Amino acid sequence: MSSRKNVVIVGGGGFGAVNARALSQKLDPAKHTLTLINSRPYIIHYPATIRMTTTAEEELEKSILFPYDKLLVNDFGTIKIARVVRVDARTEGKGGSVALDTGESIDYDVLLLAPGSVWPEPLDFPDGKEHDKIFRHVQDWRNKFKNAQDIVIVGGGACGIEYAGEVSDFFPGKKVTIVHGSDQLINSTYPDKYRKRVEQSVRAVGVDIVFNDYLDDNTITDGFVTTRKGKKIKADLVVPARGAKPATEFLKSWNSTTGDVLDAHGYIRVRPTLQLLSYPDVFACGDACDWKEQKQLAKHMFQDPVIIANILALLSGKAPPKEYKGGPEFVILSNGRYRGVSYFDYLWGPVLGNWWSRLFKSKDLLVSMARGHYGL
Known part of the structure; x- marks a missing residue:
């Protein structure tokens, strides 16, 4: 058990959830663990939330708060409902841990940051x-x-x-x-x-x-x-x-130490491989990335193949093979x-x-x- 490599995903919205589902099919349970952390017990389908908050007529609250019970294939992986308050990274490329508001700390060998956005009131x-x-x-x-x-x-x-x-x-x-x-x-x-x-x-x-x-x-x-x-x-x-604004408040203490995790607007700075600049074992995707494009849920179709291929390569000791070209x-x-x-x-x-x-x-x-x- 102790020799397995831990893959941790922070954020269970559209980007984080889809990548968690894909990794639950591709990781080897004998070699890896998978943990998805989200601050709510469901995925909110944001394209429908404007209508949901405007009118009760279609009762969208019954259909757009998606549960996690069928997300992970063959039940491989763990879903934790908590808020990440801090990332504690060890020496470059050597893993680290994430601290939760419950007081728990979870170690990672590979970390995927998909915290999404903070939306208007x-x-x-x-x-x-x-x-x-x-x-x-x-x-x-x-x-x-x-x-x-x-x-x-x-x-x-x-x-x-x-x-x-x-x-x-x-x-x-x-x-x-x-x-x-x-x-x-x-x-x-x-x-x-x-x-x-x-x-x-x-x-x-x-x-x-x-x-x-x-x-x-x-x-x-x-x-x-x-x-x-x-x-x-x-x-x-x-x-x-x-x-919206990037939901990266929990990364500010890490950024104050390294100076290159976030840009001036709070977006996560990434390489074309979607790895952080100084931390090759940490990836980021979705709205919180500093990639110069419109922040849209549909962009996951173009980012997901890069994230999955590069995480799997890193876990097997290879250099990440794919670069994100934008959608x-x-x-x-x-x-x-x-x-x-x-x-x-x-x-x-x-x-x-x-x-x-x-x-x-x-x-x-x-x-x-x-x-x-x-x-x-």
Whole structure:
């Protein structure tokens, strides 16, 4: 038992869970152990959480909190529900341990960091083993949307746009305004033709947009919020939707020692092999990597083969053979249940509208596809 090499994965969201499932099939139980650590007892399918927190109509809380009971093939591996508070790495390439908030410490020979993101308040779901916590959080936000009449959404990225679409679909009598700091929605990764098409789709459902302005203070005073430029907008609910940040707080003490674990924005610095710069026995994947690309769950299709091949090579004493080249940029933005706009960076860069976007995302929110990834 003591001679087996320990593979530890921190983070059981989309990237961590899929890699844990793959490794449970490929590792040799006689030579390896596998431990997946996550702060909640389920995988949250984030593409559906905006609708889940907006309305109770589809009861998505019953279908998008995926249990771990079928994730690991042949039950090879251990899943621990706890929060990692610190990584204690030994000499370069010689393993280390992760410290949990339970007081436990778990040794690793190979570590995969997949901590994901910290999302804006409506999507910042509580940790812990108690299921009631997340249900209370969801119900609280549903009540806020139900009881509000004038809703201001802060941020015109994917999160803000999809919130505007869900509110306009399920509560068509409510007034929705997006405040966005740029002169176009989304960001400049995507071509102007797509960004203009998204704006048209959003305005078509009655959403107002305030461009080139910011809401620094979410405080509602006498029924209004005031932007940085002094514009007053009627509001009885403000929805933060500026986008996610890497969930790497637990790595800051390690970074302060080595100086090269995190970049200035808190992302994990990786080589093309997805290994950390000074720690070849530590890999990172998903939203928390500093790889210059849009942070999307779908990128796991391109990162996973690199991670799996390189971990297996390292365990067998070989040099990691694969390098990550990045994945193509594409996006499917839903605008409620029946609308949406999609873009694919293939060929001429097609922009597709309501029919295609509804078929592939807006209607089902990719729930059926995701369940298959996790063995459900």
